[in-house]
Amino acid sequence: MVPRKRVWRIAALAVALAAASHLPGALAQSDFAPVPPAAVPGGEQLMWGGRLPAPGEGYVPSAPRLSDQGYEALVDHSMAQQGAAPSPPPAPADDGWSLTEDLLGGGAQAAAPPPAMQSQPMAAPPPLAAPVSIDDLAAGQYEPALPQGDPWAGLKEAEPQPAPPPPPVAPAPAPQRAVAALEPAPVRPEATVPGRGALEDQTPTGYRAMPRAEAQCRATLRKMGVQFVDVAPIGKGRGCGIPHPVKITAIAEGVAMKPAATLNCASAVRISKWVEDEVKPAARWKMWKRPTAVLNASSYRCSRIAGSRTVSEHATGNALDVRGFQFSDGSLFDVEKKGFFSFRQKSFQSAVRESACRYFGTVLGPGYNHAHRDHLHLDAKNRRRVVCK
Numbered sequence: 001m002v003p004r005k006r007v008w009r010i011a012a013l014a015v016a017l018a019a020a021s022h023l024p025g026a027l028a029q030s031d032f033a034p035v036p037p038a039a040v041p042g043g044e045q046l047m048w049g050g051r052l053p054a055p056g057e058g059y060v061p062s063a064p065r066l067s068d069q070g071y072e073a074l075v076d077h078s079m080a081q082q083g084a085a086p087s088p089p090p091a092p093a094d095d096g097w098s099l100t101e102d103l104l105g106g107g108a109q110a111a112a113p114p115p116a117m118q119s120q121p122m123a124a125p126p127p128l129a130a131p132v133s134i135d136d137l138a139a140g141q142y143e144p145a146l147p148q149g150d151p152w153a154g155l156k157e158a159e160p161q162p163a164p165p166p167p168p169v170a171p172a173p174a175p176q177r178a179v180a181a182l183e184p185a186p187v188r189p190e191a192t193v194p195g196r197g198a199l200e201d202q203t204p205t206g207y208r209a210m211p212r213a214e215a216q217c218r219a220t221l222r223k224m225g226v227q228f229v230d231v232a233p234i235g236k237g238r239g240c241g242i243p244h245p246v247k248i249t250a251i252a253e254g255v256a257m258k259p260a261a262t263l264n265c266a267s268a269v270r271i272s273k274w275v276e277d278e279v280k281p282a283a284r285w286k287m288w289k290r291p292t293a294v295l296n297a298s299s300y301r302c303s304r305i306a307g308s309r310t311v312s313e314h315a316t317g318n319a320l321d322v323r324g325f326q327f328s329d330g331s332l333f334d335v336e337k338k339g340f341f342s343f344r345q346k347s348f349q350s351a352v353r354e355s356a357c358r359y360f361g362t363v364l365g366p367g368y369n370h371a372h373r374d375h376l377h378l379d380a381k382n383r384r385r386v387v388c389k
Contacts, residue, residue, distance in 0.1 A: 214244045217265035221246070224272050225253035231262065234317075240302035242317040251294050252276045258326070261299035264317040267380040270359050271320055274378075278355035279325070286348035289327040297321035297375045306371050313362070319379035336374050337366045352376075357388035364389055 221228060227250035235241035242264050251257045251268075252275045263271070275294060283291045298321040301314045313319035324334040338346040356363045356378055364377040368389040 210244060214265055217269060218246070220269055221265065221272065224269070224276065226251060226268065226272050228268070234262075234300065238302070239311040240315040242300065245300070245317055252280070255280075255291055256293040257296055258293045259296055261296045261320060262317060263299055263320065267318050267320070270380050271378065274356060274359045278359075279352050282348055282351040282355070283325070283327065286344055286351060287327065287333070289329060289331070291325050292328050293326035294322060295324040295326065295332070297323035313379035313381055318381060319362075319377065321375045321377055323375040334374070335365065335376050354388075357386055360386075362387040 218228075218230075226248065228246045228248050231245050231247050233241070233243050234245055235243075242262070244265065245262050246265055246268055248257045248261045248263060248268055248271075251261075251272050255275055261268075275291075279291055279294075283289055298314060299319075300317045301312075303312050303314060304310060305312050314321075322335060324332055326332055333345070333348070335349065338349060353363065353365055353376060356376065360378045361381040361383040362377065362379045364372045364387070365375070366373050
């Protein structure tokens with residue numbers, strides 16, 4: 001298949017050949033013939049810019065072209081064609097400038113030459129100074145001409161200006177006389193720190209230096225709604241004592257501690273979380289009641305574990321014995337072995353006991369031994385395996 005562009009090229013070439021073949025016939029029919037130079041009057045003597053001058057004849061510029069002569073030349077030419085006598089054209093001045101205009105293809109009216117080309121008389125140069133000999137300069141005999149007139153004439157002598165006045169001197173202050181006061185000056189009372197209070201449970205916090213961890217722990221207790229006061233450090237030796245003890249009066253929001261328990265701050269935080277997250281929901285769903293108090297059997301005491309020489313966790317304020325709970329209707333719940341038909345009491349006691357194993361390192365209660373038959377022992381000691389019995 002022939003491409004479309006090639007087809008168009010072939011067609012254009014055919015049209016051009018056809019036109020070229022008909023061109024000689026068209027010229028023959030039009031009687032076209034070139035005019036020889038001899039047929040033109042004076043054609044053999046024509047040259048660029050005018051006719052060829054005769055021997056001994058100077059250069060005569062050709063007449064300017066009609067299109068370059070302006071509106072008046074066009075009017076004269078029109079009148080000549082109509083039979084009227086045209087006005088004679090002005091004769092060009094033979095000053096050399098019209099030759100330059102004619103050679104440069106002008107024919108236009110010759111412009112006036114620039115002022116720089118016109119001949120003007122030159123002014124005489126100023127006279128030169130007398131020559132100076134080098135020998136005179138070396139011998140010091142040459143004296144340059146002095147300027148005419150006094151250059152300082154007309155100037156005034158400088159007049160001295162008066163000195164500025166000195167700045168005014170401030171008078172010295174008059175000495176003050178000491179006069180005895182008629183009344184004694186008031187005595188400002190010194191800032192006194194209030195005392196610690198008559199009772200330790202009324203002592204406000206912030207009276208002694210405290211580690212940052214203890215201060216942050218107390219801030220956590222306040223956010224959880226725990227009511228407490230700082231008590232004096234406990235240190236009795238033999239592994240007993242609490243450096244920064246707290247006395248808890250309310251272990252959670254709306255749940256009191258009866259009686260107040262003395263613990264370290266870390267164990268108080270764990271007990272408060274257990275009461276808030278486990279004891280309150282279990283009492284609501286098992287007993288259909290709201291707890292208002294945790295019954296404290298023992299908190300801090302300097303003692304050993306029964307039947308051993310190991311110091312108890314109570315000796316460091318790290319343990320709490322819970323003997324029961326009090327509810328909003330005034331009823332009491334004792335931690336002990338429940339009867340067969342005490343379904344709700346057994347369910348509540350099992351729930352709080354099992355949940356305590358997720359918060360404390362040791363949980364001991366009824367059924368473990370005779371010493372724990374009536375309370376739950378909760379201590380916050382970190383162990384590898386939780387003791388939950």
